[in-house]
Amino acid sequence: MSLLKNERAIIMSMWDKMASQAEAIGTETLERLFSSYPQTKTYFPHFDLHHGSQQLRAHGSKILAAVGDAVKNIDNLASAMTKLSELHAYILRVDPVNFKLLSHCLLVTLAARFPAEFTPEVHEAWDKFLSILSSVLTEKYR
């Protein structure tokens, strides 16, 4: 599965709209993840997961910043995300199923915040992109 030219353009254009709300989007995505899929909280026993927590906001920012990096390096994701791939494979070891859950929650967040921009084409391109990004991040797992 690789991105088509028009999908790339759609992804980058949507990112431009997201960038200024990155922290809010990242935080909301995590809140949705922890509410809908409580088992994901097992990866954050050391976090204060209450709404508005500084840790939640910082982590949400971090995740969205990584998504932004991926967008900027959309043509060479595997090499650009090497460090993060290794982090997830050897240190974090988040079960691969959770990438789908996080991706879904990000899409729900985008649909809620960008009703006009979140067209079927944008939905498809971003779902595909997040799926590819998830594969890259789990590439070194075994």
Place this chain on the structure above:
Amino acid sequence: MVHLTDAEKALVSGLWGKVDVDEIGGESLSSLLVVYPWTQRFFEHFGDLSSASAVMNNAQVKAHGKKVIHSFADGLKHLDNLKGTFSSLSELHCDKLHVDPENFRLLGNMIIIALSHHLGKEFTPCAQAAFQKVVAGVANALAHKYH
């Protein structure tokens, strides 16, 4: 069995009452066919599905989306007995339609995204969590009679 708290039940029925159910149905099914094009395998007789706009404007997709969502809505009235409610539909999907139950999970998530799209801020993390329980329950109920 789906276990919703009273607060979650209230959230679900309250928000469901605010949306145009037919539109949610059409959008959910269309999104499924656009985002996961391999799901078109069940709808070859639906005519033009060649582009996102073709799918979104396809009359048969809309009609079928309506049918599906009304069935889903029925489930909302019987959260205590989803397996019973969807028993014959489950048999149909297995024996006649030959649909992989994974597709019920995908469609369930498309319903969630359509709801988020229409409700915006009101579709809070708590609201989503309640609906995720519902769609998971419905998907499981539809898969229950598979053999």
